[in-house]
Amino acid sequence: MLEKTTRMNYLFDFYQELLTDKQRSYMEYYYLEDYSLGEISETFNVSRQAVYDNIKRTETMLEEYEQKLDLYDRFEKRQRLLKQLKESVQKGSDDAIEIIETLENLD
C-alpha cells in the first residue's frame, strides 16, 4: 500500500494538470492530506461510493498517462544517473562524460 501511495503521489505530481478540478481535489485530500473516503464524502457532500469511483478512475487515468508519456519512469532514470554522475565527478573518474551523454540521449 505504501508503495502504491508513493507511486500515486509521483504520478499525480507529473500529470495533475491533465485532470479536472474535481479529480484533483479528491486526489489531494486522499493522497496528500490522507483523508479517508468517508471524510472526503462528508467534505464534498457526495456519497462515499462516488468519491471511491472518481478516485479509482483517476488512478487508472494517471497510469494510462504514464504508459503514454513515461514521465515518472524517465524522471527516476535521470535521478539515478545524476546521482552516479555526482559520485563520478567527486571521485574524478573518467566516466563522467559518458554519463552526461547518456543523459543527453535519454530525452
Place this chain on the structure above:
Amino acid sequence: MLEKTTRMNYLFDFYQELLTDKQRSYMEYYYLEDYSLGEISETFNVSRQAVYDNIKRTETMLEEYEQKLDLYDRFEKRQRLLKQLKESVQKGSDDAIEIIETLENLD
C-alpha cells in the same frame, strides 16, 4: 515558419501519444514528410478544409499540452545545462556539482 515547424516537430515528438490516430497521421504527413494540404486530402480522400481544420486543432492541442506539462521547455533547459556541465567537466571547473544539483531539482 521554419521556427514554427521546428517547434511543432518537437511538440509532436513529446505529445503524439496523446493524439488520435488520425491526428497523428495528418501531422506526420504534414510536418515530418512535408506533404501539402492538397496531397494529404487526396491521400485520405477528404476535403482540403477538413485536413486543414484537423491540423490546426491538433496544433492548438499540442500547445495546450505544453502549457500544462512543459515538457519541451524543460527538455531545452536540461539540454542547455548538460552542455554547460560537459564543458565544466572537460575543463575541470568547480561548478560541475552545482550544475548537477540544478539538474536534480529541475524535475
